[in-house]
Amino acid sequence: MDAAEFRKRGKEMVDYIADYLETIDKRQVFPDVEPGYLRPLIADCAPQDPESFEDVFKDIEKIIMPGVTHWHSPYFFAYFPAASSFPALLADMLCGGIGCVGFSWAASPACTELETVVLDWLGKMINLPEEFLAEKDGQGGGVIQGSASEATLVSLLAARTKTIRRVQSEKPELTEADIMGRLVAYASDQAHTSVERAALIGGVKIKNVSSDDAFSVCGSALKKVLDEDKASGLIPFFFCATLGTTPCCSFDRLLELGPICNKENIWMHIDAAYAGSAFICPEFRHLLNGVEFADSFNFNPHKWLLVNFDCSAMWVKKRSDLIGAFKLEPLYLQHHHQDSGLVTDYRHWQIPLGRRFRSLKLWFVLRMYGVTGLQEHIRKHVRLSHQFEHLVRQDERFEICAEVILGLVCFRLKGSNELNEALLKSINEAKKIHLVPCHLREKFVLRFAICSRMVESTHIKSAWQHISQLATDLLKTWEQNHHQQKQQ
Amino acid sequence: MDAAEFRKRGKEMVDYIADYLETIDKRQVFPDVEPGYLRPLIADCAPQDPESFEDVFKDIEKIIMPGVTHWHSPYFFAYFPAASSFPALLADMLCGGIGCVGFSWAASPACTELETVVLDWLGKMINLPEEFLAEKDGQGGGVIQGSASEATLVSLLAARTKTIRRVQSEKPELTEADIMGRLVAYASDQAHTSVERAALIGGVKIKNVSSDDAFSVCGSALKKVLDEDKASGLIPFFFCATLGTTPCCSFDRLLELGPICNKENIWMHIDAAYAGSAFICPEFRHLLNGVEFADSFNFNPHKWLLVNFDCSAMWVKKRSDLIGAFKLEPLYLQHHHQDSGLVTDYRHWQIPLGRRFRSLKLWFVLRMYGVTGLQEHIRKHVRLSHQFEHLVRQDERFEICAEVILGLVCFRLKGSNELNEALLKSINEAKKIHLVPCHLREKFVLRFAICSRMVESTHIKSAWQHISQLATDLLKTWEQNHHQQKQQ
Numbered sequence: 001m002d003a004a005e006f007r008k009r010g011k012e013m014v015d016y017i018a019d020y021l022e023t024i025d026k027r028q029v030f031p032d033v034e035p036g037y038l039r040p041l042i043a044d045c046a047p048q049d050p051e052s053f054e055d056v057f058k059d060i061e062k063i064i065m066p067g068v069t070h071w072h073s074p075y076f077f078a079y080f081p082a083a084s085s086f087p088a089l090l091a092d093m094l095c096g097g098i099g100c101v102g103f104s105w106a107a108s109p110a111c112t113e114l115e116t117v118v119l120d121w122l123g124k125m126i127n128l129p130e131e132f133l134a135e136k137d138g139q140g141g142g143v144i145q146g147s148a149s150e151a152t153l154v155s156l157l158a159a160r161t162k163t164i165r166r167v168q169s170e171k172p173e174l175t176e177a178d179i180m181g182r183l184v185a186y187a188s189d190q191a192h193t194s195v196e197r198a199a200l201i202g203g204v205k206i207k208n209v210s211s212d213d214a215f216s217v218c219g220s221a222l223k224k225v226l227d228e229d230k231a232s233g234l235i236p237f238f239f240c241a242t243l244g245t246t247p248c249c250s251f252d253r254l255l256e257l258g259p260i261c262n263k264e265n266i267w268m269h270i271d272a273a274y275a276g277s278a279f280i281c282p283e284f285r286h287l288l289n290g291v292e293f294a295d296s297f298n299f300n301p302h303k304w305l306l307v308n309f310d311c312s313a314m315w316v317k318k319r320s321d322l323i324g325a326f327k328l329e330p331l332y333l334q335h336h337h338q339d340s341g342l343v344t345d346y347r348h349w350q351i352p353l354g355r356r357f358r359s360l361k362l363w364f365v366l367r368m369y370g371v372t373g374l375q376e377h378i379r380k381h382v383r384l385s386h387q388f389e390h391l392v393r394q395d396e397r398f399e400i401c402a403e404v405i406l407g408l409v410c411f412r413l414k415g416s417n418e419l420n421e422a423l424l425k426s427i428n429e430a431k432k433i434h435l436v437p438c439h440l441r442e443k444f445v446l447r448f449a450i451c452s453r454m455v456e457s458t459h460i461k462s463a464w465q466h467i468s469q470l471a472t473d474l475l476k477t478w479e480q481n482h483h484q485q486k487q488q
Numbered sequence: 489m490d491a492a493e494f495r496k497r498g499k500e501m502v503d504y505i506a507d508y509l510e511t512i513d514k515r516q517v518f519p520d521v522e523p524g525y526l527r528p529l530i531a532d533c534a535p536q537d538p539e540s541f542e543d544v545f546k547d548i549e550k551i552i553m554p555g556v557t558h559w560h561s562p563y564f565f566a567y568f569p570a571a572s573s574f575p576a577l578l579a580d581m582l583c584g585g586i587g588c589v590g591f592s593w594a595a596s597p598a599c600t601e602l603e604t605v606v607l608d609w610l611g612k613m614i615n616l617p618e619e620f621l622a623e624k625d626g627q628g629g630g631v632i633q634g635s636a637s638e639a640t641l642v643s644l645l646a647a648r649t650k651t652i653r654r655v656q657s658e659k660p661e662l663t664e665a666d667i668m669g670r671l672v673a674y675a676s677d678q679a680h681t682s683v684e685r686a687a688l689i690g691g692v693k694i695k696n697v698s699s700d701d702a703f704s705v706c707g708s709a710l711k712k713v714l715d716e717d718k719a720s721g722l723i724p725f726f727f728c729a730t731l732g733t734t735p736c737c738s739f740d741r742l743l744e745l746g747p748i749c750n751k752e753n754i755w756m757h758i759d760a761a762y763a764g765s766a767f768i769c770p771e772f773r774h775l776l777n778g779v780e781f782a783d784s785f786n787f788n789p790h791k792w793l794l795v796n797f798d799c800s801a802m803w804v805k806k807r808s809d810l811i812g813a814f815k816l817e818p819l820y821l822q823h824h825h826q827d828s829g830l831v832t833d834y835r836h837w838q839i840p841l842g843r844r845f846r847s848l849k850l851w852f853v854l855r856m857y858g859v860t861g862l863q864e865h866i867r868k869h870v871r872l873s874h875q876f877e878h879l880v881r882q883d884e885r886f887e888i889c890a891e892v893i894l895g896l897v898c899f900r901l902k903g904s905n906e907l908n909e910a911l912l913k914s915i916n917e918a919k920k921i922h923l924v925p926c927h928l929r930e931k932f933v934l935r936f937a938i939c940s941r942m943v944e945s946t947h948i949k950s951a952w953q954h955i956s957q958l959a960t961d962l963l964k965t966w967e968q969n970h971h972q973q974k975q976q
Contacts (some may be wrong), residue, residue, distance in 0.1 A: 001856060003506040006574035010506070014498030015577050017585030018491040031597055035831045040790075044623070046609040050858040056851075060582065064848075067598030071588045079595070084587040086494035090501050090541075094548065096580045096796050097505030098558045099572040107567070109519055110555030113526035121534040124586035137530070144854035146634060147840035157689055179663025179689055194841055197814060201839070203643055203668055302842075308584050309842055326685060343523040345933055351689070351839060352635035354790075354797055361592075363544075368489060370538040 001053065007055050017062070017089065021072060029075040030434045032262040033067045050219055053487070074455040075433040080246070080274045081381075081407070081451040085306035089147065091364035092308060095357040103353050105343035106335035111164055112344050115144055121364065122301070122313055125371060126279035129292045132315040132342075142315045143349040144358045148273035149194035150351055151314040152297035153249035154322060156185060156198045156238050159267030159295070161325040163237040165266070180204065185238040188217040188244040188252055190294050192271065198240075205234070215402060215440065217241070219256030226264060238267045241294070244275025245288060247438035247447070248402035248410045251275070251287055257304070258293020270297045278382070281375050287405075295321070304381070304407070305374060306453065307361045323348040381407040384460050388448055391464040393439035397471060401440050407450040410440060413471060417444035419478060426470045433463045489541065497541050505577065506549070509560060512942070517563040518922045521555045561753035562943040563921045565951065568734070568762045569869075569895070569939040573794035580796060585844040591841050593831035594823035597671040600832050603632055603847035610789070610801055610850065613859060614767035617780045618801040622832075629805045631837040632846045636761035637682035638839055639802040642810060644673060644686045644726050647755030647783070649813040654753070668692065672717055673726040676705040676740055680735040682761065686728075693722070703736050703890060703928065705729070707744030714752060726755045727908070729782070731775060732763025735926035736890035736898045739763070739775055746781020758785045761800070763781035765792035766870070766894050769863050775893070783809070792869070793862060794893070794941065795849045811836040869895040870940040872948050874940065876936055879952040885959060889928050897936040901959060905932035907966060914958045920953045 001009070017098050041063045071082045076422055102111030107309040119142025120133045134141030145151045160183060160405040161467035167179050180203060187195040189208040209217050239261050254270070261268040270291060276299020291297055298314040316322055327346050347353050369377070389404045390425040392411045401410040414419045424437050424446055438445050448463075489497070529551045559570045590599030604622045607630025611621050622629030633639045648671060655667050668691060675683040677696040687694035697705045697713055714724050727749050729740040742758070749756040758779060764787020766772040779785055786802040789795040804810055814836050835841050859864070877892045880899045889898040900908045912925050912934055926933050936951075 003510045006577070007502055007506045009578055010502030010581070011499045013581050013585075014495055014502065015943070017581060018495045018498070020585055022491045033597050035593060035597070036601070038598065039605050039623070042605060044608075045612050046854040047858045048860055050861050051855045053575075053856065056575075056855050064586075064598045065604065066588060067596070067601060069588060069594065069596040071586075071596070079589075080586055082589045085583075086489040086491070086497070087541075089494070089581070089584045090497055092584045093498070093501050093505060093581055096572075097501075097508055098552075098556060098559075099570055099796055100557060101567075101570045101797055105523060106557065108555070108557040108559070109521050109523070109528065110552045112557060113524070114552065117530060120532075124533050135527070147842045149840045149842075153689075153839065160691075175669065177665060177669025178573075181663065200814070201689065203639075203648075244564050263876040267548045308587055308843055309589055310840075327837060351641065352637045352798075354635045354637075356797055366534040367539045367544050368541065370535045372536055372667070373538050435880070486878070 005053070005141045013198055014055070021436040021454075024073050025063075025075065027070050027073065028431050029070050029073040030428065030431045031067050031069060032431070037067060038063065066389050069405040069434070072452050072454065074452045074459040075463065076451050077158065077437045077448050078434045078451070080303050080449055083302050083304060083306045084308050084453060085365055085369070087364040088306060088308040088361045091360040097362050098357055098375060100357055101354045102357060103347040103355060104345040108357070110439065111355075111357045111359070112346055114363060116344055117344065118359045118363050118366065119143065119313060121366060123315055125284055126276065126295065128286065128315060131317045132297065139319060140315060140317045141344065142313060143346055143398060144362070145298070145312040145314050145350060146310040146352075147312050148271055148298055148300055150238060151202060151296070151312055152194055152269060152271055154314070154350060155267065155269040155296040155298075155316070156202050156204075156240075158316075158321045158325040159238040159269075160202055160204060162267065162321055163235065163265075167235060173178070179235065182233060182235045183237050184234045185240070186222065186225065187240040188234065188242050188245065189239060190215050190247055191242050191271070192246050195271070204237075204244065211250065215245060215250035217252040217257065219253060219260055221428060222257055222260055226260070236264060236266050238269065240269045240271055243270060243272035244406065246274070248440055248445070249275060249406055249408040250402060250464070251405070254288075254290025254293065258290045262293055267296070268294045270294045271300040272297065274300065274303050275406055276313075277301060277374075278378050280305075280371060281378050284378075284406070301362060301365075304378065306369060306377060307363070307365050311358050311361055313362075319349070377453070384455060384457065385409050385448075385451045387457060387460050388450075388464060395468060397475070399447045401443065409448040410438065410445045411448060412443065412445050413475075416432055417442075419474070420444045420446065422478065423471055423474055426474055427467060430466070432466050493541070500545070507951065508971070509572075509942075512558055512561050513563065515553075515558050515561065516919050517558050517561040518916065518919045519555050519557060520919070525555060526551060557922070560942065561941050562940045562947040563951065564939050565936050566922045566924045568791050568937055569793060571790050571794045571795055572742065572941060573797050573853055573857070575852040575856040576794060576796040576849045582871050583848050584822055585924065586845055587762040588845055589842045590845060591835040591843060592823060592833040595625065596845070597825050599843075599845045600834055600846070602851060604629060604832055606847045606854065607631065607801060607803065609854060611803055614764065615773055616785065616803060618925040619805045620785065627807060628803060628805045629807050629832065630801060631834055632850070633786070633800040633802050633838060634798045634840075635800050636680070636759055636786055636788055637685065637954065639784070639800055640682055640728060640757060640759055641686040641689060642802070642813075642838060643755065643757040643784040643786075643804070644690050644692075644728075644803075646809045646813040647726040647757075648690055648692060650755065650809055651723065655723060667723065667888070670723045671725050672722045673728070674710065674713065674724065675728040676730055676733065678703050678735055678738060679728060679730050680734050680761070681727045683759070692725075699738065703733060703738035705740040705745065707741060707748055710745055710748055714748070724752060724754050728757045728759055730896065731758060731760035734762070736928055736933075737763065737894055737896040738890060739893070742776075742778025742781065746778045750781055755784070756782045758782045760785070762788065763894055764793050764801075765789060766866050768793075768859060769866050772866075772894070789850060789853075793853070794857060794865060795853050799846050801850075807832075807837070813852060865941070872938045872943060872945065873897050874934075875945060875948050876938075876952060879949070883956060885963070889931065889933045898926065898933045898937040899936065899965075900931065905930075907962070908932045910966065911959055911962055914962055915955060918954070918958065920954050
């Protein structure tokens with residue numbers, strides 16, 4: 001395919017994407033396919049000779065679309081939102097066109113410098129303490145990671161290295177393996193599995209800290225487990241606080257936890273993967289209070305800030321902590337500016353070496369929406385979740401299971417877990433809307449997350465009517481079965 | 489921006505990208521900017537109100553392009569190639585438009601299934617042993633990672649978990665920390681730093697194995713260090729063989745190394761990040777002989793197979809080894825097919841949770857180029873590197889520093905390292921072409937890598953003439969200075 005054909009096909013693809021997104025509400029949100037559906041539909045090896053664009057293009061509707069879960073459908077209420085917007089799509093096209101691999105400053109200065117500056121912009125939008133910003137020769141700064149999992153891992157590794165060095169300087173008789181074997185990381189029992197996974201990867205122990213009735217970790221809970229572990233010779237080194245947990249969007253109490261971590265020389269990382277975007281609204285910024293105690297902070301604009309995946313924004317107070325954990329310098333990656341202190345080589349901030357020009361997406365979105373446009377987006381989602389909450393509360397058969405703070409509503413039928421599992425099954429088998437569940441303590445709970453950029457009040461209403469009707473149908477047969485079981 | 493404006497702007501962006509790539513040879517390959525150039529050119533915070541697309545678009549040429557290193561310029565000979573092609577760009581647009589996050593089968597079945605099938609296609613193109621393929625209910629299979637670094641890390645972690653379990657079952661008195669402290673990984677002294685980094689992340693020791701005169705690791709070199717380490721109580725568990733090292737594209741001797749690793753219960757991972765694409769040509773496939781002994785294998789279609797970054801293809805013989813190292817199952821990620829044995833949940837195969845629909849790129853490229861089109865691309869690059877080699881060899885002032893096997897030529901002026909450093913400096917300061925250096929043993933060497941899809945014989949000729957002229961100029965002043973120094 002030459003440039004002339006790309007001009008033609010690229011424009012067709014732009015129209016196809018616009019068509020897809022404009023009519024996505026007409027598609028069934030969750031596909032009908034069964035595992036293994038795709039293999040019989042395509043050849044079992046690559047073609048020897050080139051196929052035409054037309055041949056490939058027509059397979060999109062024939063082979064791909066029947067197996068797509070439509071994350072941007074206004075009937076998609078599962079997981080958390082995956083951001084998507086037209087400015088981000090345009091920027092990603094440009095990113096592909098430039099096609100640089102920005103692992104060092106010299107590998108493409110614009111790629112590195114735009115990222116640093118735009119992460120400062122974003123940091124200011126959520127009123128991050130200045131220490132996290134790169135400007136004014138700061139010791140901190142921001143970086144775009146691929147995912148919150150990577151941000152957590154990178155911060156845990158930085159904490160591990162820092163702690164090993166500190167302990168070795170205090171107790172030179174200990175080997176690195178001795179210390180590693182005694183390190184312990186902590187996170188809420190509500191934290192995302194990626195925290196446990198980071199500890200698994202880093203080869204260190206991790207313990208759950210019990211959350212309270214609001215599913216939040218408070219200071220006394222952390223203090224208790226720290227005291228026990230220190231008494232038994234362990235070395236606490238890392239605490240991952242969560243703002244906006246995945247099951248129910250609860251918030252750990254940073255203002256209590258932060259001072260404890262600081263006092264105990266424990267790295268505090270904050271994972272605000274979903275909730276972080278909301279902090280651009282002054283009315284939600286208080287949820288971030290206490291960030292001043294943290295060593296690193298992360299949230300995902302690719303969840304709720306209209307920047308397509310992947311764009312996970314992470315800031316550290318001391319960039320030297322990250323770099324110290326990773327820096328290796330082969331000659332083929334060195335360049336004459338690198339020791340000037342003026343440049344950032346982001347390869348030392350992340351797990352992979354290569355990196356795309358992802359800051360373009362963030363830059364396009366921040367400029368073309370403006371702060372006010374993005375605030376509107378957040379506020380609309382929060383309004384819609386309260387609308388749904390209100391509908392649930394009006395129906396006595398149901399209960400709300402956790403305080404609705406942002407765009408997630410946890411709810412269930414009053415009754416057994418089996419009943420609620422059956423309700424979710426009937427919802428997802430009907431495929432009119434799509435939800436996923438969670439456990440809150442012993443309870444099986446349905447999560448209703450406001451996801452699509454295009455979701456409106458009418459979609460919420462019709463989703464609720466649908467759920468309510470399915471509940472009515474279910475309860476009828478459930479009571480009959482229950483009645484029959486009693487009689488037998 | 490609504491869909492109507494996206495249609496308009498998307499088409500403008502397609503033309504901009506086509507223009508950029510059609511005229512890239514007119515741009516200076518390496519930018520003139522100094523560190524910190526970008527910050528003064530843009531606002532110091534995000535705008536409150538939306539800006540127009542025109543405003544943003546005009547900043548691409550004003551702010552971004554002056555700081556871009558043009559990786560696809562036919563005058564770019566640095567690092568290794570970054571792949572780019574029009575079919576891949578089209579597929580990436582579609583990937584953005586669909587915008588699913590395919591961490592599990594249910595999160596978008598097409599995303600998972602296309603990846604599995606297309607990785608089988610690619611595996612067959614390089615004639616990988618059947619055990620690495622997913623088809624026919626195989627125990628193996630392929631996955632797209634973001635980078636070779638991640639593939640190495642994932643395989644090292646799988647090996648670590650597997651070895652810890654085996655040793656614990658043999659010697660239940662050892663704690664996990666005891667075992668961790670005794671694990672050792674190995675790689676060539678020519679291996680990429682990402683291998684050392686993977687060991688650093690995984691918290692295990694790593695040792696270099698000495699390469700021979702051809703910069704290859706042979707069996708006896710590995711055997712020697714293994715015997716020493718076992719004698720001193722260490723537990724060798726992982727060897728990363730490299731096919732196509734970054735400094736000089738040398739090849740470790742798989743046929744000698746593989747049987748040793750198998751016998752010693754050492755996981756052999758093969759990193760063929762750059763060279764792997766060449767194995768689609770029968771005349772280069774012999775370089776992969778011995779892969780049958782490996783546990784995992786990786787190469788980067790995003791380097792040399794015309795698939796835009798990121799697309800790093802990895803295969804394992806036993807998928808259960810990877811999954812065993814990572815599997816954590818919160819309820820919100822479970823789905824009713826997951827225990828059927830029929831589905832793949834790729835989140836267990838990788839470091840991040842989220843993943844883009846990257847197999848679309850690979851699928852578009854394999855179909856629209858066909859195997860023959862991709863073979864042509866590889867062969868052209870190899871032909872051009874031999875053309876450059878030939879030019880160097882004709883000039884008695886220069887020497888070739890390693891056998892030219894694929895698309896990389898390592899060369900230098902006969903003389904001191906200082907002289908060659910000065911030559912590289914004059915080349916890169918002239919900014920007509922762009923190269924990076926490496927060390928081969930004590931020698932400072934220039935790397936000339938054939939990179940661009942658009943590079944032709946005439947570019948090679950003019951690059952050589954330019955280098956040759958700069959060498960002439962340099963040698964003149966160098967001899968004068970040398971003469972003066974002698975006189976002083």
